[in-house]
Amino acid sequence: MTGKKTYLSCLDSVKPVRDALDVINGKWKLPIIISVGVGNERFTDIQESIPGMTPKAMAKELKELVQHKLIERIVTDDYPVKITYRWTPYANTLTPIIDALKEWGIKHREEVFKK
Amino acid sequence: MTGKKTYLSCLDSVKPVRDALDVINGKWKLPIIISVGVGNERFTDIQESIPGMTPKAMAKELKELVQHKLIERIVTDDYPVKITYRWTPYANTLTPIIDALKEWGIKHREEVFKK
DNA sequence: AAATGTACTTTCCTTTTAGAAACTACTATA
DNA sequence: TATAGTAGTTTCTAAAAGGAAAGTACATTT
Numbered sequence: 001m002t003g004k005k006t007y008l009s010c011l012d013s014v015k016p017v018r019d020a021l022d023v024i025n026g027k028w029k030l031p032i033i034i035s036v037g038v039g040n041e042r043f044t045d046i047q048e049s050i051p052g053m054t055p056k057a058m059a060k061e062l063k064e065l066v067q068h069k070l071i072e073r074i075v076t077d078d079y080p081v082k083i084t085y086r087w088t089p090y091a092n093t094l095t096p097i098i099d100a101l102k103e104w105g106i107k108h109r110e111e112v113f114k115k
Numbered sequence: 116m117t118g119k120k121t122y123l124s125c126l127d128s129v130k131p132v133r134d135a136l137d138v139i140n141g142k143w144k145l146p147i148i149i150s151v152g153v154g155n156e157r158f159t160d161i162q163e164s165i166p167g168m169t170p171k172a173m174a175k176e177l178k179e180l181v182q183h184k185l186i187e188r189i190v191t192d193d194y195p196v197k198i199t200y201r202w203t204p205y206a207n208t209l210t211p212i213i214d215a216l217k218e219w220g221i222k223h224r225e226e227v228f229k230k
Numbered sequence: 231a232a233a234t235g236t237a238c239t240t241t242c243c244t245t246t247t248a249g250a251a252a253c254t255a256c257t258a259t260a
Numbered sequence: 261t262a263t264a265g266t267a268g269t270t271t272c273t274a275a276a277a278g279g280a281a282a283g284t285a286c287a288t289t290t
Binding site: 005006007008009010011013014015016017018019020021023025026027030031034035037038039040042044045046048049050051090093094096097098099100101102103104105106107108109111 | 120121122123124125126128129130131132133134135136138140141142145146149150152153154155157159160161163164165166205208209211212213214215216217218219220221222223224226
């Protein structure tokens with residue numbers, strides 16, 4: 001008898017969820033996306049809009065988001081070179097995730113306080 | 116003049132999202148929740164249903180999920196003591212997040228391959 | 231000339247995290 | 261008696277992450 005593999009497969013769900021987490025996991029990526037989403041475009045603005053985030057963390061996370069084509073870095077070659085960050089159209093596909101997390105977070109806070 | 120704070124506030128969204136991430140962030144927490152959700156109840160079954168997860172990682176993540184009351188640990192005192200893990204009712208509130216991540220993950224994989 | 235703003239990078243250092251492998255303790259089974 | 265299953269823990273080590281502070285390079289403003 002093959003006495004192994006008694007568990008139920010859940011890879012149909014686990015694999016795509018992990019694919020998603022590989023892109024948006026971490027403390028800062030979604031906050032950065034949110035901040036850019038509300039209209040912050042400059043490095044310093046984005047960074048200051050998220051309490052506790054250092055420029056080092058910003059630079060690293062932002063690079064990964066640009067690589068994943070969720071945010072684009074735009075260099076405007078005016079005399080003082082201006083750099084702005086914007087949502088790509090692809091970033092819009094994240095709104096259901098952001099909304100679900102936001103809603104859950106609000107309810108979870110209530111849940112924790114009422115206990 | 117107050118020449119500071121040129122950024123737009125996004126804390127209304129960032130704070131709850133961070134509250135949510137504090138609970139479900141990490142590589143293994145949602146996979147574990149999914150695995151228990153489909154019916155895996157035993158430590159070894161859950162662990163083996165998620166490729167790459169070591170028992171050490173399992174034990175750590177599972178403890179945190181129990182602390183956050185998303186999963187309960189049930190000790191059945193039969194002659195060989197039996198330990199099972201189950202979803203709490205509260206875990207059900209995560210399904211919108213899991214669904215959103217799963218759907219996005221599926222589409223993202225298509226997106227990556229087509230390029 | 232000095233100070234300020236912008237967008238980062240670099241350094242230093244400490245704390246976490248991650249993975250492999252072995253180990254424990256108990257029970258049941260061959 | 262030896263092996264296997266269950267639910268983890270322990271040890272070791274290497275890699276990664278995290279935070280504070282200062283630095284860079286260039287341009288504008290005062």
